[in-house]
Amino acid sequence: MKMKERKDSVSKTYVNKNKDQKEIVRDSNQKKIMAAAEVIFARFGFKGATTEKIAKLAGIPKANLHYYYKTKAILYQELLEIILNEWMEAAEVFDNIEEPQLALTKYVRSKMQYSRNRPLASKVWANEIIHGAPVVGSFLETTLKQWLNDRVEIIQSWIEQGKIHSLDPTAFIYMIWSVTQHYADFEQQIEILNHGESYSDEEYELKTQQVVKFVLASAGLN
Amino acid sequence: MKMKERKDSVSKTYVNKNKDQKEIVRDSNQKKIMAAAEVIFARFGFKGATTEKIAKLAGIPKANLHYYYKTKAILYQELLEIILNEWMEAAEVFDNIEEPQLALTKYVRSKMQYSRNRPLASKVWANEIIHGAPVVGSFLETTLKQWLNDRVEIIQSWIEQGKIHSLDPTAFIYMIWSVTQHYADFEQQIEILNHGESYSDEEYELKTQQVVKFVLASAGLN
DNA sequence: GTCTATACGTTGATAGAC
């Protein structure tokens, strides 16, 4: 109520500000929808998620959701795009670090942090891949393939310089991906096996350190 | 037609034999349905799978599927039970081997073979866990928890005997699970990143050897 | 931009003849 009054009074004075306000409302609603979509898609998959569930969780009528996102498929695609961008950001730390020990440590920590902070996003992504990557398949073929090839070259150069053990760089990267993403994707299983409790920040930090050690040991860095 | 005639003629002479024949038909149909269910559930998830798709792939009418499995949920549960039993079988090789190097090598190889032979089953399982283990949750709490606890004790004893490095046994087991299952669950991604081709038997054997090395190195066994 | 009511397609499940 108070907010609305303030908005109206502002709109009378500054037309541009009012326009901004509308955009702010739009952004706010889209963010609420996207946050809800992430929860529902993670829990039920694409087909199992219903626009009604998403709308209810977002606190808006279903028709309103369809006003912002014409179809469920479009909503899903936009969510995957957001997740993809986050994935790529987390991967950037691998670059521009010459020493393998530091580069690997930072990368693994970055991936573990992502699993900690965005488990739902990780699950949506995993679900998409498990079901054959119907939406993100083309991205895998282009962007991810390029990213992998570049990283394989870096690792190969480390091996040639004798900085790490001889190993299969692709298998090595898959190990890093799988071990770190496991903490997000299999979250419920981990929680059940941990006396029904999720890890505290301290426990998770210890797990992270352990995973870093596994990765470094696999490369012969101790 | 011929089959039917033969069955009838047999039934007149050997009642028991006829019963066997019927059971054979039943078993055969159930196997066809279950095989199709695995494909469809793996590709589309529980909600995305339709009984019509499953029946069509199995080569029977939808109503017939419902004759054998009253509901889609029951079909899904029975499939998970089969997968669970396979999972437990693959895990048995961990036991009764005193030397960590051999026990770990055999276990990792067993898991990698399972990912190779039964990628669809692995995906159905992963999908179930990612979505919060609504069906197998109780199993995780009891059987899997017990299995994990026992294995943690074995690994702990290895550490105390100085046979392997000091490490977090649970995190170590999670690493083995995640790395090996990755080759099944993220099969499509791996294929796309491998010039669009799935691994040959020879390539997969090399990847298996690499994964074994990673696991052994993580435990300080080189 | 918001929301109620509803049209339309899909799907799980069954009835009932064979």
Next chain:
DNA sequence: GTCTATCAACGTATAGAC
């Protein structure tokens, strides 16, 4: 045990008033 026809329930998406 097999199969065609059918239906009730659900879910996506939209029309149209506000």
